[in-house]
Amino acid sequence: MPLTNSMEWMMNPRFEQQVSEDGPAAFLHPERIEAVNRLVSSMEGYVPTPLVNLPALAGFWGLGAIYVKDESKRFGLNAFKVLGGIHAVANVICRRLGVGMNDMTFQQLISEETREKLGDLLFVTATDGNHGRGIAWAARQLGQRAVVFMPKGSSARRLEMIQREGAEASITEMNYDDAVRHAREYAQAHDGIVVQDTAWEGYEEIPAWIMQGYAVMMEEISGQLKELGKLPPTHVFLQAGVGSFAGAIQGYLAAKWGEHRPQTVVVEPDQADCYFRTASIDDGMPHAVTGDMATIMAGLACGEPNLLGWKILRKYTRAFVSCADPLAARGMRILAAPMAGDPVVVSGESGAVGMGVLAEMMQQNTNGERLAKALQMNAESRILIISTEGDTDPDQYRRIVWEGAYPSQE
Ligand SMILES: Cc1ncc(COP(=O)(O)O)c(C=O)c1O
Structure with a gap:
């Protein structure tokens, strides 16, 4: 039975289309990231991770294209970090x-x-x-x-x-x-x-370097799309824990394309949805989630927004999604068992949640479908999902993908 109502969303109440050059994303400008790329690509064994195209799935859902950046292949470490x-x-x-x-x-x-x-x-x-x-x-x-x-x-x-x-x-x-x-x-x-990998008052330099490192992924993706003769994405899904990853990619997109950047959706587990809650409260301050934050999305189980990430996401992100574990599990299964002709992507819980949310948005009469409409997703849309990890816990990966189970269900 399809799962419904397993995600909540809201448009960003503080969204700004314009990007100022000296704004919070300045340190992620492609000119700065080029230098980071030089260091990363001088590393032994460096190859850009694959950008996978899923044309059959895009056709099935009536979308223009779906691209998945597969970070399970990053230096044999199974994740982008x-x-x-x-x-x-x-x-x-x-x-x-x-x-x-x-x-x-x-x-x-x-x-x-x-x-x-x-x-x-x-x-x-x-x-x-x-x-x-x-x-x-x-x-x-x-x-x-x-x-x-x-x-x-x-x-x-x-x-x-x-x-x-x-x-x-x-x-x-x-x-x-x-x-x-x-x-x-x-x-x-x-x-x-x-x-x-998170910033707080008085500790910003190292997290900024970390975020610049993450932005290399988007630099690679831009290059890969160009090489394939494809247009940039129109919609990008970014999963958030503390929001360094999402902030880095969002910042790069804002600095590179300004007001013409793709629309972004920040996705969090409902047990650790500090960005979603911050946007809902909307008092100009970041708000934390506390407690155990039990979710299968271990990489996203963080309750306190990274200050640098928050400054970027609160201005430039289009929508925030808070979703339940089954959507991450569904995303893993869709990527593991693709439509005929599309390649397999091995994606872990925190890597696949963007795909799970997209699947929910493509289902009629759901809360998700209303978000797809609000974001004007249609046959011209080119979707980018970054699968940030592979099967970093292989036993759990098999339980979810083979048995259809996830811990909160057991
Ligand atoms: C696989 C994976 N994806 C996404 C994230 C989210 O990154 P951030 O905490 O910067 O939001 C993490 C964080 O650990 C992760 O491990």
Whole structure:
């Protein structure tokens, strides 16, 4: 039976079509991201992740095109997050060495000479899994230590993958936002460097570097579409935890295309929908969600908006969606079992939710369909979904895709 009424949405009450050059997205301007791209593409094993085209599905739903960026292929790490971690860590190191980022290649970064000049460093972070794995990977490449804290209920498989990268990682009894605070205290007590993928008052530089790293994905996508002779997307779905990912892509789109940018939809799990709630309350302040935030979308189970991301999303995002777990599960299944002729994309819970929401929007007489109408989706629309992770918890992936189960149903 089709699931209905499993998403709520609202148009952004503070939406602005115009983009000012010195606005909150300025640090994500394509000219800035080109330099980040140079570093990322100098990394060993770099290839742009695939941009998958799903023409049969687009035809079935009466849309012009559906593109899915498949981040499961990012450096063999099964998620996009390393893009941010490596750019932030590289900047921290350049700052310490007193050299400019533009003069640094990845090979120099991981050289023995750099290691000797730096001495021992300790990187500290909190994570649901993917960011921590990226930081652990970056620290190992540099011959440095990483300590990683995970929230209560984190997947044992995701913990194991971080430990395999050589980090000291543990699952705490805290939710994500408290684990972030714990990481800060730990770093202070142990002379560590916090590399956190969210910004707060007084901690904005490292998260900005992280977001610039994420924007490389959109730079790749623009290049890939151009190479294929295709037009840019008209609608982009962006899933949000703290909103660094969504803010980075939204910021890049705003800086690149200004008022002619695609319309964006920010998607969150209903248990951790801080952006949706912030938009609903609409008092000009960010609002947090607290508690355990039980959702299968582990990467999105964050209750406190990133300040930098929020400043971008509150102005430039068109609509906010808060949705239940079954939509993420449906998105995973649609991508795993495509229509004849379309390729398979292995997409995890936090990666597939955009597809689940799109599916709901294509279903008649639903709340979702009303959003599709509000966004004027039609046969001319070109949809972009960024599948930000693969099967980062393979056991759960199989339970959801093969058995049709998800934990809140068991
Ligand atoms: C797979 C995946 N997608 C999306 C996100 C959301 O990113 P952000 O927390 O920056 O909103 C995360 C965050 O960990 C993630 O792991």
